Amino acid sequence: MSVIIELNNVSFSAQQGIVVNDISMMFKRNKTTAIVGPSGGGKSTVLKLAAGLLVPNNGNVYYEGKSISHMNRGENGDFRRNCSFVFQDSALWANMDLFSILELPLKIHFPSMTAKERKSRINAVTEKVGYKKKLTVRPAYLSMGEQKLIAFARALLCEPKLMFLDEWTESLDENAADRLINIVRSKQREGCTFLFISHDMRLIIDLADYVAVIIDGKVSAMAPKEEIISDLLLNDFIKIGIAS
Ligand SMILES: Nc1ncnc2c1ncn2[C@@H]1O[C@H](COP(=O)(O)OP(=O)(O)OP(=O)(O)O)[C@@H](O)[C@H]1O
Numbered sequence: 001m002s003v004i005i006e007l008n009n010v011s012f013s014a015q016q017g018i019v020v021n022d023i024s025m026m027f028k029r030n031k032t033t034a035i036v037g038p039s040g041g042g043k044s045t046v047l048k049l050a051a052g053l054l055v056p057n058n059g060n061v062y063y064e065g066k067s068i069s070h071m072n073r074g075e076n077g078d079f080r081r082n083c084s085f086v087f088q089d090s091a092l093w094a095n096m097d098l099f100s101i102l103e104l105p106l107k108i109h110f111p112s113m114t115a116k117e118r119k120s121r122i123n124a125v126t127e128k129v130g131y132k133k134k135l136t137v138r139p140a141y142l143s144m145g146e147q148k149l150i151a152f153a154r155a156l157l158c159e160p161k162l163m164f165l166d167e168w169t170e171s172l173d174e175n176a177a178d179r180l181i182n183i184v185r186s187k188q189r190e191g192c193t194f195l196f197i198s199h200d201m202r203l204i205i206d207l208a209d210y211v212a213v214i215i216d217g218k219v220s221a222m223a224p225k226e227e228i229i230s231d232l233l234l235n236d237f238i239k240i241g242i243a244s
């Protein structure tokens with residue numbers, strides 16, 4: 001089974017000190033890994049490092065065997081087109097309307113696409129995630145849950161083969177969350193690889209093949225879901241904040 005993303009002795013420091021401390025992890029293609037752990041433990045930072053959105057102070061991150069920080073422009077373009085990221089805070093551009101936000105990745109990655117094709121792709125993904133309101137407004141007009149739906153729609157636009165999802169069902173009602181879970185299931189069947197962060201046990205049990213536990217910037221465990229779940233008592237899950 002081939003490895004799609006590898007972190008090799010990766011460290012990351014911020015002003016207040018070390019956030020990620022010399023971690024090494026491998027993520028297999030076509031598999032789903034849930035990253036869990038207590039708040040402030042470094043999960044989002046690890047996900048951003050794995051996606052090449054943060055540059056490590058030490059160590060290397062590899063995508064399909066190539067160091068992300070040493071990719072040339074063409075390789076980096078391929079990597080970016082094949083991956084997508086749903087940020088914990090959605091991270092929609094505050095000064096753009098929703099349609100323009102969704103149009104941007106298509107303009108960048110598919111420059112030959114016509115305006116009509118972009119519109120039809122945007123309509124298809126917003127319908128898929130269940131967003132029914134106008135696309136002419138800016139993100140500030142949306143609830144947190146609606147922003148998550150648009151962030152998820154943006155992540156689907158370019159038909160990625162690797163998706164990074166940070167707390168992707170947070171702020172969503174059960175129906176909306178189920179809709180996104182079904183999209184993930186269908187993309188899993190198509191061979192898409194997922195790395196996701198969640199505190200929701202139901203999601204982890206339903207969707208993950210592997211679970212990685214990150215505590216204090218270290219990988220404290222990483223194993224097939226069944227092993228981790230049988231190794232850790234429910235109490236341990238509650239302590240590390242992933243039971244809901
Ligand atoms: N760029 C940065 N600058 C300063 N501090 C940072 C930066 N990135 C992360 N941190 C700090 O690193 C720690 C880990 O943050 P991170 O967001 O990765 O945690 P988390 O496990 O995702 O937490 P949560 O479950 O609350 O989302 C926090 O204390 C945070 O303040």
Ligand SMILES: [Mg+2]
Pocket residue numbers: 043044045088166
């Ligand atoms: Mg986080």
